[in-house]
Amino acid sequence: MPNHILPITPVRQSRLSNVDFDNLEFGNVFADHMFSCEYSAGRWHDARIVPYGPVSMEPGALCLHYGQTVFEGLKAFKGVDGISRVFRPDKNADRLGQSCERLCIPAIDKELFCSAIDQLIAVDEKWMPSRRGESLYIRPLIFATESNLLVKPADRYLFLIITAPVKEYFSRQGGGVSLRAEPKYTRAAMGGTGFAKTGGNYAATLRPGADSVEQGFDQTLWLDGRDHSFVEEVGQMNIFFRIRDAFVTPPLKGTILPGVTRDSVLTLLEDRGEKYEERPISMEEVIATYNKGELQEVFGAGTAAVIAPVSRIAYGDTTLTFDVEPDNLASKRLYDSIVDIQTGAVEDIHGWNRIVGASQTAGKTMTGS
Ligand SMILES: *Cc1c(COP(=O)(O)O)cnc(C)c1O
Numbered sequence: 542m543p544n545h546i547l548p549i550t551p552v553r554q555s556r557l558s559n560v561d562f563d564n565l566e567f568g569n570v571f572a573d574h575m576f577s578c579e580y581s582a583g584r585w586h587d588a589r590i591v592p593y594g595p596v597s598m599e600p601g602a603l604c605l606h607y608g609q610t611v612f613e614g615l616k617a618f619k620g621v622d623g624i625s626r627v628f629r630p631d632k633n634a635d636r637l638g639q640s641c642e643r644l645c646i647p648a649i650d651k652e653l654f655c656s657a658i659d660q661l662i663a664v665d666e667k668w669m670p671s672r673r674g675e676s677l678y679i680r681p682l683i684f685a686t687e688s689n690l691l692v693k694p695a696d697r698y699l700f701l702i703i704t705a706p707v708k709e710y711f712s713r714q715g716g717g718v719s720l721r722a723e724p725k726y727t728r729a730a731m732g733g734t735g736f737a738k739t740g741g742n743y744a745a746t747l748r749p750g751a752d753s754v755e756q757g758f759d760q761t762l763w764l765d766g767r768d769h770s771f772v773e774e775v776g777q778m779n780i781f782f783r784i785r786d787a788f789v790t791p792p793l794k795g796t797i798l799p800g801v802t803r804d805s806v807l808t809l810l811e812d813r814g815e816k817y818e819e820r821p822i823s824m825e826e827v828i829a830t831y832n833k834g835e836l837q838e839v840f841g842a843g844t845a846a847v848i849a850p851v852s853r854i855a856y857g858d859t860t861l862t863f864d865v866e867p868d869n870l871a872s873k874r875l876y877d878s879i880v881d882i883q884t885g886a887v888e889d890i891h892g893w894n895r896i897v898g899a900s901q902t903a904g905k906t907m908t909g910s
Contacts, residue, residue, distance in 0.1 A: 545656045575702060588657065590664055649700060720760050781806065802842040
């Protein structure tokens with residue numbers, strides 16, 4: 542049972558009947574309610590659930606000027622058994638804490654974070670789509686609302702959680718994701734904010750991202766900020782290479798976002814006794830193993846896309862292409878394993894799922910399938 546029972550102001554009229562669940566996109570429709578909590582006078586207060594809608598802020602609000610904002614992204618799924626589950630919210634709560642710390646935003650109580658999600662989903666459970674690959678995307682965000690032009694940590698914040706019924710970020714039929722390795726621009730440098738989920742990191746990627754799209758690629762592949770030779774990650778995903786049946790992903794050294802999906806993939810590989818390494822991998826090595834026929838596949842891992850096979854990587858004049866059709870790709874097996882856990886189709890041996898909505902209030906256990 543939730544530790545924090547939240548007051549709820551329900552909508553007068555639900556917008557649910559206007560939603561075309563047969564043609565969902567990614568995050569352009571939001572459910573009826575949102576969680577809201579304010580920080581002022583040194584404490585978080587007024588945690589509540591209210592109708593989704595505009596928030597008012599002064600034009601001097603610090604978030605608008607100096608980017609003092611953090612966010613999270615996680616998903617809730619309608620299981621094959623009708624039970625609603627949120628995937629690993631405790632990990633997102635921990636990461637939000639690390640992002641807040643880096644951005645000088647006062648910490649959020651982990652119990653409040655999880656309990657707010659429980660109660661928000663209980664209110665808007667009907668918004669959760671039920672087809673495989675669809676989910677209710679949960680977007681917590683915190684931003685500085687103090688009106689002040691001094692560059693300093695704010696003394697007022699707003700913490701919101703909004704939800705959106707979504708399909709996956711990339712279509713499963715889309716034939717994989719194409720990447721352009723970025724030779725000039727940098728997403729994050731050592732000592733910067735690369736490990737934090739903060740808006741500024743994304744603002745910095747828009748220009749190179751537009752270049753990638755203009756040149757016919759889906760996403761930018763980020764290289765290290767010093768020499769642009771080592772692989773870091775993709776837009777909103779961590780990256781994995783399968784070389785001679787061993788999986789390689791770059792290590793978390795401060796410039797890469799510590800993905801929950803990345804962590805889940807590593808755990809699943811460990812469970813299966815597969816070989817994997819968290820180590821730096823250069824574009825030179827990627828190309829050399831490709832030329833020797835040893836690079837079997839590349840895939841991205843992130844909440845929005847789950848697992849996305851990579852079909853093409855361009856780096857300068859070199860283009861690597863990958864067949865994303867074969868049924869024996871590890872990316873397909875990993876995708877199925879993760880979605881099967883998320884939807885309760887297989888046993889949740891790691892206790893990753895948090896049961897929410899009507900099944901939770903009916904007194905079932907909080908974790909497990
Ligand atoms: C959110 C994000 C990821 C993926 O993290 P998940 O927790 O797996 O969703 C990867 N890279 C960046 C830059 C991100 O913002």
